[in-house]
Amino acid sequence: MLVLSRRVGERLMIGDDVVVTVLEVRSDGVRLGIDAPRTVAVNRAEVIEAVTESNVQAATADEGAVDALRRLMPPKPPA
Template identity: 85%
Template sequence: MLVLSRRVGERLMIGDDIVVTILEVRSDGVRLGIDAPRSIAVNRAEVLEAVTEANVAATAATDAAVDALRRLLPPPRTP
């Protein structure tokens, strides 16, 4: 991890086409401006983690749910 000290208005470059600008520094946080190509996703990590957890929870099936789905199927045919 690279750790930098920056002042308001200063920028840093990531690669050739991503620019991060320090917009404001307060006692409770820092405001950043990120200029990146549309092809690069820029997301907050906590949002991605919440979406991932929600997706995992949505795919988890309880035994009761599986049994209810099995009851919807017609009984197997015997020859």
């Protein structure tokens, strides 16, 4: 991990087309401005983690949910 010290108004470059600017420093955090092309996804890590966890929970079906889905299916006609 690269650790840098920056002051308000100072920037850092990531590659050739992503610029991160320190906008404000507060006692409880730092405000950053990120200028990146639309093709570059910029997301907060905690949001990605929450979405991933939610997707895992949604994909895990308990027996009660499986039984409820089976009751929604019409009965198979006798052969």
